[in-house]
Amino acid sequence: MGLFDKLTSWLGLKKKEVNVLCLGLDNSGKTTIINQLKPSNAQAQDIVPTIGFSIEKFKSSGLSFTVFDMSGQGRYRNLWEHYYKDGHAIIYVIDSGDKLRMVVAKDELDTLLNHPDIKHRRIPILFFANKMDLRDALSAVTVSQLLCLENIKDKPWHICASDAVKGEGLQEGVEWLQDQIRAMKT
Amino acid sequence: MSSVPQEMKDTSVACSKWLDAHYDPVANLYTFTSCIALSDLHGDGDNKLVVGDLGTGVCNMKLKVYRGTGLLSESTLLDLPTGLVSFLMDLHEPRTPAVAVASGPFIYVYKNLRPYFKFTLPSLEVNPLEQDVWSQAKEEMIDPMTLKEMLEGIRDKAEIPLSVRSLRYLMLDPQEMEAFVHLHKDQPIRRQTVITCIGTLKKNMADDDAVSCLVIGTENSDIYILDPEAFTILCKMSLPSTPTFMDVTGQFDVEFRITVACRNGNIYILRRDSPKPKYCIELSSHPVGLVRIGRNVVVGCTHETLHGYTQKGKKLWTAYLPAAVTTMALMDLPARAFQAVLVALANCEVHMYRDKNLICTIKTPDVVTSICFGRYGREDGTLLMTTKGGGLIVKILKRTAVFDDKDSAPGPPIAQSIRLNVPKKTKLYVDQTLRERENAVAMHRAFQMDLSRLRLATARAYVKALESSLTPVSESPTEPLKMNAVVQGLGPSFKLTLNIQNTAACRPVMNIAISFLYDENLYSMKTAFFKIPLLVPGLNYPIDTFVECLSDKGISDVIKVFVLREGRSAPLLTAHINMPKRHDLTL
Numbered sequence: 054m055g056l057f058d059k060l061t062s063w064l065g066l067k068k069k070e071v072n073v074l075c076l077g078l079d080n081s082g083k084t085t086i087i088n089q090l091k092p093s094n095a096q097a098q099d100i101v102p103t104i105g106f107s108i109e110k111f112k113s114s115g116l117s118f119t120v121f122d123m124s125g126q127g128r129y130r131n132l133w134e135h136y137y138k139d140g141h142a143i144i145y146v147i148d149s150g151d152k153l154r155m156v157v158a159k160d161e162l163d164t165l166l167n168h169p170d171i172k173h174r175r176i177p178i179l180f181f182a183n184k185m186d187l188r189d190a191l192s193a194v195t196v197s198q199l200l201c202l203e204n205i206k207d208k209p210w211h212i213c214a215s216d217a218v219k220g221e222g223l224q225e226g227v228e229w230l231q232d233q234i235r236a237m238k239t
Numbered sequence: 240m241s242s243v244p245q246e247m248k249d250t251s252v253a254c255s256k257w258l259d260a261h262y263d264p265v266a267n268l269y270t271f272t273s274c275i276a277l278s279d280l281h282g283d284g285d286n287k288l289v290v291g292d293l294g295t296g297v298c299n300m301k302l303k304v305y306r307g308t309g310l311l312s313e314s315t316l317l318d319l320p321t322g323l324v325s326f327l328m329d330l331h332e333p334r335t336p337a338v339a340v341a342s343g344p345f346i347y348v349y350k351n352l353r354p355y356f357k358f359t360l361p362s363l364e365v366n367p368l369e370q371d372v373w374s375q376a377k378e379e380m381i382d383p384m385t386l387k388e389m390l391e392g393i394r395d396k397a398e399i400p401l402s403v404r405s406l407r408y409l410m411l412d413p414q415e416m417e418a419f420v421h422l423h424k425d426q427p428i429r430r431q432t433v434i435t436c437i438g439t440l441k442k443n444m445a446d447d448d449a450v451s452c453l454v455i456g457t458e459n460s461d462i463y464i465l466d467p468e469a470f471t472i473l474c475k476m477s478l479p480s481t482p483t484f485m486d487v488t489g490q491f492d493v494e495f496r497i498t499v500a501c502r503n504g505n506i507y508i509l510r511r512d513s514p515k516p517k518y519c520i521e522l523s524s525h526p527v528g529l530v531r532i533g534r535n536v537v538v539g540c541t542h543e544t545l546h547g548y549t550q551k552g553k554k555l556w557t558a559y560l561p562a563a564v565t566t567m568a569l570m571d572l573p574a575r576a577f578q579a580v581l582v583a584l585a586n587c588e589v590h591m592y593r594d595k596n597l598i599c600t601i602k603t604p605d606v607v608t609s610i611c612f613g614r615y616g617r618e619d620g621t622l623l624m625t626t627k628g629g630g631l632i633v634k635i636l637k638r639t640a641v642f643d644d645k646d647s648a649p650g651p652p653i654a655q656s657i658r659l660n661v662p663k664k665t666k667l668y669v670d671q672t673l674r675e676r677e678n679a680v681a682m683h684r685a686f687q688m689d690l691s692r693l694r695l696a697t698a699r700a701y702v703k704a705l706e707s708s709l710t711p712v713s714e715s716p717t718e719p720l721k722m723n724a725v726v727q728g729l730g731p732s733f734k735l736t737l738n739i740q741n742t743a744a745c746r747p748v749m750n751i752a753i754s755f756l757y758d759e760n761l762y763s764m765k766t767a768f769f770k771i772p773l774l775v776p777g778l779n780y781p782i783d784t785f786v787e788c789l790s791d792k793g794i795s796d797v798i799k800v801f802v803l804r805e806g807r808s809a810p811l812l813t814a815h816i817n818m819p820k821r822h823d824l825t826l
Contacts, residue, residue, distance in 0.1 A: 156258040
């Protein structure tokens, strides 16, 4: 850390760095959500399936987010656990329209929650029940029931319905996450 | 999905490798493995389930398409489907596969789920005699009864079988015949066969998205390969029997191999450029499922067995199943280079076999009638099953599931299959085996002769013993007796106990005496002759006597015991008692 960095952080000008893991099955809308959270001039037009992972950075009211946008494809899901240690918060995205794979989302969530790097940490988890625009989408309440979110007792969590293409519901979720991180840091 | 019944939750614990994604017990799907396929029908990476639903077997035949947990579309089929495949027929973009439904003598090809083409099997040769008879009937030269008699004559003798029309005519009641002839006499006679199975064969490239030909098997024991775009017959092959199950691999323009299970209980393997089967596997019972896994063929048989064969017809293994096989399918997971055979059984279980090892068992709430594994929706490892009661089950293989090769079926331990370090064959052994092989007949004869001699000698000795009453058991019908003798003591005096028993059912034995014969220089006996009291049947009579050994040279002899009957010179029983040597106590 350079002298200037030390100075700014002491003065409270530099924003706090937060590492966030963005997880979820393939085609659930992780990259689209991250893309929407970026400033409008930095947004990508075309979203393609993520290979491996990509790192995105954006700032939001006093916090500097570094998001690890992990690929959700089955063959890359074993990469997730290598980043658990560095993450301060988790965003878990669910495709509300994919009823068939809700069990897969639950299975991956259970694996995540039982991982030794996560199990005993009070890490905040934000769930996005995405693709609410779909006609046959499940409600956020149904999604939380299907994923048995009520069983998560030792971690703060929050679920919000979202439509990442239009950007609806994202801000609400991110604000909850900021509150949690501030509460955690102080 | 929230209505997943309790029993499904229970089974998920039993086999934790699978996630229960969906179960609809009233999906109203009645179908078989040959009539279901997974296909990316719209070219959007979202695979759908295409089902040829047999309905009740009489009505409600439908082509149904499932997406996720719901029905996407359904269209009515005209006849019962016998097979359904999805294949790419051209190179046009977008690459959307067509669906071919075989039913009766037709193949209905659907593109974008709309009817696109109808292929009809070429009609077969009609018996000229039959044709003549019908033309006579048309000109009213013969009456319906004569027509019937003539057709029956043709049916019994002719090599070319009758057409469906004539067969139907022969079944009619006499009063209906006239109307039938009148109705049909102007139409030409046609004889048509029906499709029994259908498969696909890549045309000239091995890629997943290569253009494929249709391969069909017919009731007439023929195999046709059709051009993917024009639906002309590219190739025709003949089998000795009607095909029922078919597996096709390879490319039409390069080399291919068609494995066909037939109704005569044989499996034939056809290759390119051979109009006749190249190899034949004769099964011990009829096949009920056929799966090719790599270079091997796995066949489920009616005898509750599963056999593995090489592609040249050599038998590799047999696995015995707990119940009858209902259907079979291949489980192929290319991302993990994993292949196994799924066998649905009549006891509501699905077994997963890798070679002959049972690696996983899935319990289902109903008997599974069709089974299919592959990419469904966006998930690669999805297992789809429909049940006898019309239910649909979807299970997803867990990402973390590991199948160990160990056989989970109870059986001999692994140690038994470890090869032993057997020493090399010696020259002596090899010579001996050679000699045995060359002189097998002579050796067998010599052995048989010696065996006969031995038997003869035994029989003679036995007869002699019986004749001279040397045995301790008397078989004479009037005095059935049994005797055994016990010698007690160390010497010089011994106690001799004779146990005599009457083995008759109810008759007592009287007037019996016992006498001893011994060397008087060696032994002395207090009483060498007894009279035996009446012997009640079944009771044991112990008779004691004492023997004094006179010699002190440590020699012993035999004492003979005779059971005699008054008034007869030949003894009833004889026993030889080997006397022990005397052991004088040194006092």
